[in-house]
Amino acid sequence: MADHATTRSRPIVFSTERIGALLAHRPGLMAPTLGARQLATLDQFSEGRLWVHIITGGSDMDQARDGDFEDDDTRYARTDEYLQVLKKVWESDQSMPIFMRSGASRSMAHAKPSARFKRQRSPTVAGPMISASTLAFRTVVAETEDAAWEKAAYILEKVKSQVARSAGGYGEKLSSNVGSVCLREAARRGKVLDKRLWTEVAEASGAGGNSTAPVGTPEQVADALLDYYDAGVSNFLVRGFYPTEDTVTYGRDVVPLVKAGIAERQAEKVAAE
Numbered sequence: 001m002a003d004h005a006t007t008r009s010r011p012i013v014f015s016t017e018r019i020g021a022l023l024a025h026r027p028g029l030m031a032p033t034l035g036a037r038q039l040a041t042l043d044q045f046s047e048g049r050l051w052v053h054i055i056t057g058g059s060d061m062d063q064a065r066d067g068d069f070e071d072d073d074t075r076y077a078r079t080d081e082y083l084q085v086l087k088k089v090w091e092s093d094q095s096m097p098i099f100m101r102s103g104a105s106r107s108m109a110h111a112k113p114s115a116r117f118k119r120q121r122s123p124t125v126a127g128p129m130i131s132a133s134t135l136a137f138r139t140v141v142a143e144t145e146d147a148a149w150e151k152a153a154y155i156l157e158k159v160k161s162q163v164a165r166s167a168g169g170y171g172e173k174l175s176s177n178v179g180s181v182c183l184r185e186a187a188r189r190g191k192v193l194d195k196r197l198w199t200e201v202a203e204a205s206g207a208g209g210n211s212t213a214p215v216g217t218p219e220q221v222a223d224a225l226l227d228y229y230d231a232g233v234s235n236f237l238v239r240g241f242y243p244t245e246d247t248v249t250y251g252r253d254v255v256p257l258v259k260a261g262i263a264e265r266q267a268e269k270v271a272a273e
Helices: 002-009 032-045 060-064 072-090 114-120 145-165 178-188 200-205 218-231 243-272
Strands: 021-025 050-054 098-101 108-110 134-141 213-216 235-240
Touching: 021 032, 032 050, 032 072, 072 098, 134 145, 134 218, 134 243, 145 200, 145 213, 178 200, 213 218, 218 243, 235 243
Parallel strands: 021 050, 050 098, 108 134, 134 213, 134 235
Antiparallel strands: none
16 A cells, blocks of 8 residues: 555656647547546646547447437537537636547548648638647658559558458448548549549548558658648648558658748748738
């Protein structure tokens, strides 16, 4: 008991200065006032480095497992109300977790052709407390374009072999969530859209999650991402097909180029004002 008490009283010590924690949170599974208290506590423990990923819902089958049989529009309305209550609870606080909100028509989306992404954005879709748009995707990066596409071909074969042995996203053959449907529609229009948005994994897997990826050299991938920035994306949520290797490659070779491109655009904007 003494050891346990001592452990509980120890202060939290972080080994990093900037890395935060991204927490997935679904409205509708608990009272918003309880959620507000829990998230506020985690925000304090993380010293303000908590990001909350608000997930309005997955597929209909996935939602039904939790007793949620509402339609898509009702779920979005519930999320709006949930976030409004969270904001009311936190109104007197000086700090608040940063939110990202999922949804094919909301502030976070899977990578799709940039023209379509630009068309679907409007000042009204983000909902309360949301002021930026996040795009989620994977990347396939190599020193040369040919090497990148060779890598993509190998990934596709691995995905196809896995799909043959298991069901699609959320236990369905084809995930019914809106984002997955949109990605499958995009995949039917071509294996590569925009400059280099690769869609074959989305087609092969049923697009149950992040399954589109820009493919190419670091310079080519960064250039493609800057097109999304120009279309209104302000945050990029990147996942890798090989998490450790891809995290290093993306962070070392792609991120600096994207940041430089954004800084250049911002400087041009200031100069023009």
